[in-house]
Amino acid sequence: MITRLPSIASLLAFEAAAGSGSFAKAANQLCVTPAAISQQVQSLEIHLEVKLFDRFKTGVKLTRAGQSYLVSILGGLEKLRLAQQQIVQFNNLEILTITALPSVAQKWLMPLVLEWMDINPKIEVRVEASHAKINFNHSASDMCISFGDTGYSECFKDKLVQDSVCVVASPELLNKLAQPLALKKVLELPMIHVDWGDDNCNLPQWQDWLDATTGEPFPIQAGPRFNLSSMAIDAAVQGKGLLLGQQLLIAEEIKLHKLVPLFPTQLPLGEAYFLIYPQRTLDNPNAKNLINWLKAQF
Template identity: 30%
Template structure:
């Protein structure tokens, strides 16, 4: 029924052939019939005929033709952008099918550091348990958009409230003020408020973390300033280098703490660990809820994170 309805809304005369769309997209992107012909391994006249056939089918002029040059019309520019996205999705779907003819492909958007430090070391176990599933990973720092990209699911950090998505809590986040041993010795922090004497490093995705931490420990929390970083990997690196004190997720700096590259910035009974207001979630669009590879991956993730959720139930 869904297919019939879609066809009724999109009559065949508005479904151009793929070869016509490829010729148009290549010419639009390169701004040249010659370059498009070279890219598609066709003659210039063949590309011109295909674009002309597309214009006749749509009854819309896509290019301004001026002597030996072409220039997109306003409508043609918008159409080219949308066609480019559609062709990319078709290509991605075809590659996925070729890689796994049984259709067991999961396209997953992940946060880069979470993916590299937590997920990647565990993936061999998942793939070994599910040999028929092909997992494609795409890093995303910003919030995903299931409507615009061909993604089956995403692992993201937030409050689990994203429009058009179902979510599952994976693990909560606990942060602690960490710094290099040299910087800790230099400032000799005794009280939580002493941390303000050192440069405080901030993540743009957690802009109020320092204010909340200072307020939690009874220290002055207004007008907190410091350097901003958009990626965890960068702020962790500069913290190790002694540039300042950063509030870092404890589970992502386990290696640095074990090796002594980073240390708790202040000697408090709880090491200054604070539960963040946001957490890590698996999110997926409603229409992919029954996708078998997603179900298998979600069940596996929940088993992997179950111990973390049980072990971190006390700090707040």
């Protein structure tokens, strides 16, 4: 019976290779060479006295023993990562990290965070922008702003707001049209498009707005296309076209008269925004204060 534990380095190499199906990809993930991954996996196989991978020219594939071993060790690695993150949090109670989608972080979250830091000058809040779901066992984030709440089964999930979109344009663009503005003429202007990829079904598109507003067929005009809402907002401010903009993200531009709402029709997004955080976050009183303050803003 084998009682001596293998090295952490060999377990991490095995985990990365199993997840990627390639020693080269695992090496890139762990910032080492493919030869180092191969050596670590080989040493683990010798230690366990079992073959973990079948090797092919195109990559590697877990054997039945390898599949079983992977399932067994993943839980242990997760617990080690969680313990490490908790130690970091305990040592940095005055540093909080919150993650959000890039456009949400830039246009909506940052102004709120700066306001909270003015009220709490001894606390540092770090805002990280990411499209990825946050795995709180792997991440130093204390909380995240998520579009929808799927994928966070073991976390607290507080619904903040369900945003909606409306049509806006820059004053400079509208000045090119005769006054008073006619719907038909406005809808002949270029239309800025936002592509959310897999989440497009949750973002109202121009056809949705036209169907809800006009009651008659209007063509969808060509225009710039972006995969970030913040870039689309910047283009609208520069007068590059009409924008079907999220109201939370364009509030400042409307306040400063950089963008003008044109029609009363508003369409809700398919998901709400949630504030999500793990149990460990509640152990930090500063994090709890930030959570309560953010929730009170809506």
